[in-house]
Amino acid sequence: MSSRMMWALAAVMVTGCAAKGKTGTPVTVFVTDTEATAISTAVIRHPDEAERHRVNSVDGSWTEEVLYMPDGSEITFRPGEMLVLEISAPGYETQVIQYQVRRRKNEFNVQLVRHDFDDEAIEEPMMSFGRDNPRDLGGGGPAN
Amino acid sequence: MRTRSLRLSLLGLCLVAPVALAAGLSDYEPIFPTNPCQDGWAACIVNGDSVTADPTKDAAGRPLPSDLRVGWFDLEATAALSPFVELSAYDGELDAPEPPAEAPVASGGGDGGGGGDARPVAVASNDGGGGGGQASQGGSRRDPGGETTAPAGAGGGATTPSGRPMFTPTPVGQGSDLTATPTTPTPVGSGTTVAQLDNTAAIQPVAPPVANDSCDDLVALEPAALMGRMLPGQVKCLEGRLSGADLQTEKDKISRVLMQNAEAAGNKSEWERLIKRHLEDIDRSDPNLCFKYALHLSRGGVGRAWGVIKWADYALENKQQWTGSTYKARVNALYQLRAEAAVKLWEDANAKMLAASGDDRSKLEADEVKLRGMAKDYSREWLDYARAAGEDIKKPMALCVSTAGSKKFCEE
Numbered sequence: 001m002s003s004r005m006m007w008a009l010a011a012v013m014v015t016g017c018a019a020k021g022k023t024g025t026p027v028t029v030f031v032t033d034t035e036a037t038a039i040s041t042a043v044i045r046h047p048d049e050a051e052r053h054r055v056n057s058v059d060g061s062w063t064e065e066v067l068y069m070p071d072g073s074e075i076t077f078r079p080g081e082m083l084v085l086e087i088s089a090p091g092y093e094t095q096v097i098q099y100q101v102r103r104r105k106n107e108f109n110v111q112l113v114r115h116d117f118d119d120e121a122i123e124e125p126m127m128s129f130g131r132d133n134p135r136d137l138g139g140g141g142p143a144n
Numbered sequence: 145m146r147t148r149s150l151r152l153s154l155l156g157l158c159l160v161a162p163v164a165l166a167a168g169l170s171d172y173e174p175i176f177p178t179n180p181c182q183d184g185w186a187a188c189i190v191n192g193d194s195v196t197a198d199p200t201k202d203a204a205g206r207p208l209p210s211d212l213r214v215g216w217f218d219l220e221a222t223a224a225l226s227p228f229v230e231l232s233a234y235d236g237e238l239d240a241p242e243p244p245a246e247a248p249v250a251s252g253g254g255d256g257g258g259g260g261d262a263r264p265v266a267v268a269s270n271d272g273g274g275g276g277g278q279a280s281q282g283g284s285r286r287d288p289g290g291e292t293t294a295p296a297g298a299g300g301g302a303t304t305p306s307g308r309p310m311f312t313p314t315p316v317g318q319g320s321d322l323t324a325t326p327t328t329p330t331p332v333g334s335g336t337t338v339a340q341l342d343n344t345a346a347i348q349p350v351a352p353p354v355a356n357d358s359c360d361d362l363v364a365l366e367p368a369a370l371m372g373r374m375l376p377g378q379v380k381c382l383e384g385r386l387s388g389a390d391l392q393t394e395k396d397k398i399s400r401v402l403m404q405n406a407e408a409a410g411n412k413s414e415w416e417r418l419i420k421r422h423l424e425d426i427d428r429s430d431p432n433l434c435f436k437y438a439l440h441l442s443r444g445g446v447g448r449a450w451g452v453i454k455w456a457d458y459a460l461e462n463k464q465q466w467t468g469s470t471y472k473a474r475v476n477a478l479y480q481l482r483a484e485a486a487v488k489l490w491e492d493a494n495a496k497m498l499a500a501s502g503d504d505r506s507k508l509e510a511d512e513v514k515l516r517g518m519a520k521d522y523s524r525e526w527l528d529y530a531r532a533a534g535e536d537i538k539k540p541m542a543l544c545v546s547t548a549g550s551k552k553f554c555e556e
Contacts, residue, residue, distance in 0.1 A: 041494040045549060052549055057498045086549060090491035090516075094545040115543060117484045119442050122477045125432040127404055129366055130397030 024065035024076035027106040031060045042089035180210035190223040372409030434459035446492045452485035479526035486519035520547040
């Protein structure tokens with residue numbers, strides 16, 4: 001009986017240490033496009049943060065457990081807290097996400113949609129020939 | 145007081161009644177039909193009685209419109225009863241055929257008797273006058289289609305009102321009271337036809353048009369340029385004129401004709417060469433051309449993005465040449481083209497930076513920051529204009545947020 005309790009206690013301690021980093025709970029974001037391909041140029045930032053965090057250019061992932069604000073404060077990721085992130089990439093529409101931090105397995109995927117540069121809808125102007133415009137001689141005479 | 149109002153009422157009645165009762169000549173048209181005869185003529189003789197536009201009388205002497213088929217009061221058949229009467233035939237002497245030199249169709253009011261009357265009335269012309277006998281045609285008449293047609297030939301030739309030769313009528317309704325005397329007229333104008341055919345010998349063969357490579361008259365070349373069908377010789381001639389022209393306005397006109405021709409012919413590469421030359425060397429003050437070229441470049445890859453920004457900027461410099469909705473739409477489109485081109489450049493710089501390493505990377509990082517700033521500015525400018533002009537702001541807002549990385553930057 002005591003050995004079982006010992007094992008259970010050990011398991012709780014080990015998993016707790018694994019889920020918790022030095023300061024907070026690590027959160028991992030994978031940024032991909034609609035075809036599940038990693039976007040290597042994506043950046044992630046908190047709305048109140050000045051700095052942008054680049055994702056891993058190979059797999060498009062970003063992992064963090066604390067963010068530092070311009071006023072010197074820190075946002076430490078703790079289980080139960082709501083996390084707001086702006087995820088953007090050149091040529092893609094920015095997404096703002098909200099995520100509630102859990103105790104473990106804080107990994108999720110964010111898909112970005114490409115901008116639709118639809119120039120076909122733009123009406124093309126007509127080309128005109130060069131014509132001399134007759135000089136406007138005016139209809140009236142002098143003011144008086 | 146009552147007497148006064150009564151007087152006023154009477155006075156008003158006197159003033160209004162003549163106006164209300166006034167009638168025009170058109171009100172009497174049903175009484176004087178223009179074509180009372182059932183064969184379409186304006187006058188004819190049925191059973192020895194002439195039928196004209198004047199009202200006829202029934203047995204009791206009551207007047208009736210001459211085209212009425214049965215009497216209004218007694219229901220007796222009138223002279224205009226049968227609708228199956230053929231055209232009245234002409235049995236008079238035929239004149240000699242006219243010489244073919246004259247126009248095949250005589251003008252209205254010919255020399256047939258009574259042809260000059262203001263009202264189109266067919267006049268018997270067997271004796272050249274307007275006497276009795278079979279009614280025939282000599283003057284112009286109004287055909288059912290409403291057009292006034294003139295009979296062919298002079299002197300009362302036997303043709304249909306439309307000028308075609310008349311053929312032998314088949315008598316219809318033998319038992320009828322109507323007795324239109326059928327005769328066998330000789331088609332008039334046959335001689336004329338033969339004579340005209342003889343003239344074919346005088347027709348000289350015309351040589352096929354020779355290809356004209358001249359380019360003196362630019363206005364004359366415009367239709368061909370619009371269809372992209374200018375001859376290679378004409379294009380070469382215009383190129384020669386362009387290189388030798390002293391005046392910039394002359395160059396501008398020639399260049400436009402060449403560009404129009406290349407575009408209409410679907411020769412995109414040639415058109416691109418011509419418009420680039422026009423904008424670089426001749427004139428870049430036409431915002432339409434700058435816009436057109438920027439739009440064309442925007443459909444290319446990122447390598448043309450700088451060109452898009454350049455020519456969109458030139459077009460925006462002269463945007464005051466547009467007005468109204470054209471101004472709004474084109475300026476909005478130019479801001480869009482510029483912002484999208486800048487985003488493409490930023491995206492390209494980002495990819496290059498990630499692929500680089502070492503010192504190159506730090507330099508490319510600086511470039512990326514710079515291009516991102518440019519994309520952010522252009523996106524914001526597009527958003528601001530779209531917002532101010534009442535255009536759709538969904539796209540510019542998305543682009544602005546993407547480049548700025550923050551929605552706060554793009555909010556009002």
